[in-house]
Amino acid sequence: MSEAVAQTVASRFSELYGAEPDGVWAAPGRVNLIGEHTDYNDGFVMPFALPHQAVAAVSRRADGVLRLHSADVEGGVSELRLDDLAPESDKGWTAYPAGVVWALREAGHAVTGADVHLASTVPSGAGLSSSAALEIVVALALNDLFSLGLRGWQLARLCQRAENVYVGAPVGIMDQTASACCEAGHALFLDTRDLSQKQIPFDLAAEGMRLLVVDTQVKHAHSEGEYGKRRAGCEKGAALLGVDALRDIPYAGLDEALARLGDEEEVRRLVRHVVTEDERVERVVSLLESGQTRAIGPVLVEGHASLRDDFRISCPELDLVVDTALTAGALGARMTGGGFGGSAIVLAEEADVDAITKAITEAFATANFPTPRVFEATPSPGAHRLT
Numbered sequence: 001m002s003e004a005v006a007q008t009v010a011s012r013f014s015e016l017y018g019a020e021p022d023g024v025w026a027a028p029g030r031v032n033l034i035g036e037h038t039d040y041n042d043g044f045v046m047p048f049a050l051p052h053q054a055v056a057a058v059s060r061r062a063d064g065v066l067r068l069h070s071a072d073v074e075g076g077v078s079e080l081r082l083d084d085l086a087p088e089s090d091k092g093w094t095a096y097p098a099g100v101v102w103a104l105r106e107a108g109h110a111v112t113g114a115d116v117h118l119a120s121t122v123p124s125g126a127g128l129s130s131s132a133a134l135e136i137v138v139a140l141a142l143n144d145l146f147s148l149g150l151r152g153w154q155l156a157r158l159c160q161r162a163e164n165v166y167v168g169a170p171v172g173i174m175d176q177t178a179s180a181c182c183e184a185g186h187a188l189f190l191d192t193r194d195l196s197q198k199q200i201p202f203d204l205a206a207e208g209m210r211l212l213v214v215d216t217q218v219k220h221a222h223s224e225g226e227y228g229k230r231r232a233g234c235e236k237g238a239a240l241l242g243v244d245a246l247r248d249i250p251y252a253g254l255d256e257a258l259a260r261l262g263d264e265e266e267v268r269r270l271v272r273h274v275v276t277e278d279e280r281v282e283r284v285v286s287l288l289e290s291g292q293t294r295a296i297g298p299v300l301v302e303g304h305a306s307l308r309d310d311f312r313i314s315c316p317e318l319d320l321v322v323d324t325a326l327t328a329g330a331l332g333a334r335m336t337g338g339g340f341g342g343s344a345i346v347l348a349e350e351a352d353v354d355a356i357t358k359a360i361t362e363a364f365a366t367a368n369f370p371t372p373r374v375f376e377a378t379p380s381p382g383a384h385r386l387t
């Protein structure tokens with residue numbers, strides 16, 4: 001399967017650039033099991049990699065030129081000079097791969113140019129990290145081709161910088177680290193303060209369960225402004241409470257912290273979400289480690305309520321997925337990713353999957369929402385070289 005994909009991407013590269021690529025690499029999208037909007041608060045997250053991935057055929061160049069092409073976007077090859085790369089100069093898809101080259105060079109790595117052809121199966125605008133997959137696949141290819149010797153977490157940091165500074169989106173570190181560091185059959189328990197990691201076995205099929213991803217097809221419109229506002233609100237909370245980041249507020253000290261925030265109602269809601277969400281991640285980890293997989297369902301539901309009521313980033317379509325899935329017998333469900341649209345996840349017994357999927361599809365039709373895209377997600381490998 002991945003050999004066939006590598007072959008297709010390599011032959012398209014040869015047609016475009018007139019020579020075989022030096023290699024072909026892949027990096028996945030992700031879903032987050034639990035730990036939402038905690039990553040820019042130095043907190044905990046627990047994503048796993050999807051089977052959907054960005055694939056890049058890449059050759060190195062020595063002349064300071066970067067050529068980029070995507071199978072998924074109309075248009076020909078874009079040619080850029082490395083010396084001209086400048087933050088926020090590009091509003092198109094090329095900002096992601098170009099931003100990675102910019103970030104590597106800015107950090108002092110000798111990248112002298114490249115020809116790149118990309119093709120991705122990660123749905124874009126669905127909250128499944130299509131951008132991080134593009135960034136990481138290019139970073140990994142350049143890391144190999146220029147023998148930079150960078151580890152997965154270091155590539156993730158550079159890609160986050162590319163997205164924060166070059167693209168101009170104030171995202172955290174979860175998506176890039178998930179794409180770079182996840183392992184098949186595992187969820188990644190990540191401490192976003194120091195990027196320490198623990199791979200947690202997560203093989204639902206072996207226990208007779210499934211995890212569905214429901215892409216509502218609602219593109220996260222205006223989300224970047226709202227995302228930035230939530231992030232700024234969390235930073236205000238940390239400053240008012242005199243800590244470096246909200247991660248430093250212990251769960252046991254939450255009530256006292258909320259009392260200290262007085263009439264800052266909005267900040268209080270944001271703080272409550274982040275501190276309780278960190279606790280939920282820790283609870284899910286200990287449930288999974290003690291073999292109580294089904295018991296994570298209610299924790300996912302609590303997480304959704306917190307994102308809907310305290311963080312206020314859900315939307316009617318996401319709430320409908322969660323409510324319908326639970327009524328149809330799901331073990332748990334929640335929105336996943338940045339919010340304001342995108343996808344929800346549903347944890348279900350294998351035997352209930354068809355009935356739940358049907359109930360969600362029917363509920364969307366009744367509400368006159370577009371038909372959602374439902375698929376099963378199995379924890380898949382992180383970024384790697386294909387050929």
Ligand code: GLA
Nearest residue numbers: 036037171172173174337338
């Ligand atoms: C987006 C961002 C991540 C993270 C999530 C919310 O996916 O890219 O850094 O903040 O939203 O958990």
